[in-house]
Amino acid sequence: MTTSATTTVDRPLTIGGREFRSRLMVGTGKYQNNTTMVEAIEASGAETITVAVRRVDLDRSKQEGILYHLDPARFFLLANTAGCYTANDAIRYARLAREAGFNEFIKLEVIGDEETLFPDVAGLLEAAEVLVREGFKVMAYTNDDLITALRLEDAGCAAVMPLASPIGSGLGLVNPYTIRIIKRRLSVPVIVDAGVGTASDACVTMEQGVDGVLMNTALAAAADPVAMGRAMKCAVEAGRLAFLAGRMKQREIAVPSSPTKGMLG
């Protein structure tokens, strides 16, 4: 007797017309050293790596930029506007990033508060509208708020990136419900950005059905960033596959897994 088993096959993540080979995106900040960073990123299997735009330090003009360590031919560079507190600043940083000549994608951040690093959603929407008009593919870091997410999609963002919890907090996914509803209502990809602390956080996040996850501190601040990179690769793949597989229904009473018939008399 033959039965045909259907195996779930995932489609590649596509943002702004570009296909990505990994659903895990990682940052490049806060590593103890560049060798560890490169090894951790390689272990994570991430294709997309985020970078920030900053002044060249002229007192150490031989200082190496991040591209000295990470080959832009091997990774997809996603510049951010981290540290910007107004729409105008974020727009300025985005233009500088695009001028560097890698791509037209920008991870747009307009921060509203120093303690929480929560986004200023009014400034975020304003900047998103301008940058979309200028041809940027905007990936907007935002709250886990459905209405803001819908407005960002309406503004033409290529992806919406709600937070799991505050940047660098490692608190994990604090509100799965809001992430699920954002994913359900948006047509553009939803990438959860910020707050993932360990592999189970990444797995649970992906199990909500989102398209990807972005993290930095979870790797950079792990005791062994390279091992954590591998763990995150597995976790993101496991969470994605579990979502696609469709989990069993939960119930509060036991159901035997072995036959109840055929017991000895």
Added chain:
Amino acid sequence: MSGMIRVVVNGQERDIDRSSTGLDLLRVLELDPRTVVVELNEEIVRRPSLSEIRLRDGDRIEIVHFVGGG
């Protein structure tokens, strides 16, 4: 001598030759134009224009690159 002008580069005052172009400034700072982006008075200078733009007294120049970030 009137051969020098004063500009502000990344927040620091610098005296440079009066006839300096954007590219000359990068050379003096030992920076590879392919690895940085230059802003002159808050306007981006495209790379091909760096050798054409003459800097003037009081110009504010920002030179940026990519660093690690999340």
